[in-house]
Amino acid sequence: MTRVKISAGILSLLIILSIFFGIRINRRCDELLQLTDDIRISIEKNDSSSALAAAEKLEQRWEAFRKTASIMVKSDKMTEISRINSRIIPMLENGSEEISADLDELSEMIRLLQNSETPLLTNIL
Amino acid sequence: MIIALIRALILYILVIFAVRLMGKRQLGELQPSELVITILVSNIATLPLEDVNIPLMVGVTPILSLVCFEVIVSWLSLKHPKMRKIISGHPKIIISNGEIDRKVLRDLRFSVDDLMTALRGNNIFSLDEVQYAIVETTGSVSVMKKASCENVACSDLNISKQNSNPPQIVIADGKISDKAIAFAGLDRQKISRILQKEKLETSDVLLMAADSSGSYYIAEKNEAPPRISKGGKTNDKS
Known part of the structure; x- marks a missing residue:
């Protein structure tokens, strides 16, 4: 009976942890997507200082998120996002025209990460 | 390198814990579901060991959940005989009243050689000696000898012996x-x-x-x- 109780306890803990991490990753990804949108809107308005501020915020948020997310998410998914994210600030500072493409790619990668951690039927199967 | 070492240590402790949680059984006595879980656990444990890019939690979660499922399901099957039949199957009589049940032999895909090997494992070398033989859910064969072939016990000779605990x-x-x-x-x-x-x-x-x-x-x-x-x-x- 002790084994059954321990198993039930561990299983409950795993379920709680999975739900907690799932919700956390989903929320953080939403935040990051919002920040990439903010950068895009600021660029469209030619407001480079706002775009840079949003990019710095995005970098900080991503770094904070990456540390906790690496406990649950495979590192190859995170490395790709880190790579694109690290290019955003230098591109904004240089006024590169490729920034839109990179922002689109970053949004897509974050969305993929968000979807891969959501218990959708397609992911399960 | 040190990361691989630490991860190996954590997984070693985890697998030992998982096996202890499943309980004491010899490999040959495992129920089908237990055998599957044992193989799966050993396979999953190697994934985060081989690849440090895979988070430890990705390996730990399925190992712990599989073992917990197994413990809970075995507890449930203890409570519900119907569930036990579905999960573990039921023993099958392969020799009844000294006669081999050919249909059961075919159902179990047991060859005559397999049957004889199992009987020899029970110290029986002739089918004449067998009254009943049952294939257990673990795959082992239990044999009941004919009364004439049974070993003589103290009770048969009216010898009284005191029961005692083992040393x-x-x-x-x-x-x-x-x-x-x-x-x-x-x-x-x-x-x-x-x-x-x-x-x-x-x-x-x-x-x-x-x-x-x-x-x-x-x-x-x-x-x-x-x-x-x-x-x-x-x-x-x-």
Whole structure:
């Protein structure tokens, strides 16, 4: 009976942890997507200082998120996002025209990460 | 490198814990579901070991959940016989009244050689001796011999024998085990008396096994022959 109780306890803990991490990753990804949108809107308005501020915020948020997310998410998914994210600030500072493409790619990668951690039927199967 | 070492240590502890949580069973006695879980656990544990890019939690979560599912399902099947039948199947009589059930043999995909191997494992070399043979859910074969072929027991000869607990290792490598002494229905004074009688100190003893009837077996740390007493009758064997 002790084994059954321990198993039930561990299983409950795993379920709680999975739900907690799932919700956390989903929320953080939403935040990051919002920040990439903010950068895009600021660029469209030619407001480079706002775009840079949003990019710095995005970098900080991503770094904070990456540390906790690496406990649950495979590192190859995170490395790709880190790579694109690290290019955003230098591109904004240089006024590169490729920034839109990179922002689109970053949004897509974050969305993929968000979807891969959501218990959708397609992911399960 | 150090990361791989730490991860290996964590997974080692986790797998030991998982196996302990599943309970004590020998490999040959595993139920089908337990065998599947054992294989799966060993396979999953290797993934985060081989690839440090895979988070440890990705390996830990399925291992723990599979073992927990197994424990809970086995508990449920203990409570519900129908569930037990679905998960573990049920024993099948392969030889009934000395006759082989060919249909069951075919259903189990048991060849005659397999049957004979299983019977030989039970010290039976002729089918004449078998009254019943049952294939258990673990795959092992239990055999009931014909009455004429059964070994003679004390009760058949009207010999009365007292039941007793098995002997306990009361001293191992010079250290007394109070738990074993209590289990054997003895106390430290009795053990001391035996050692005094044998002119031995506790530290001289490599192994001492004793039971409630007063029988004991003492092996000394030196190469001396063991000292054996059967309920008071002492005889040294060399």
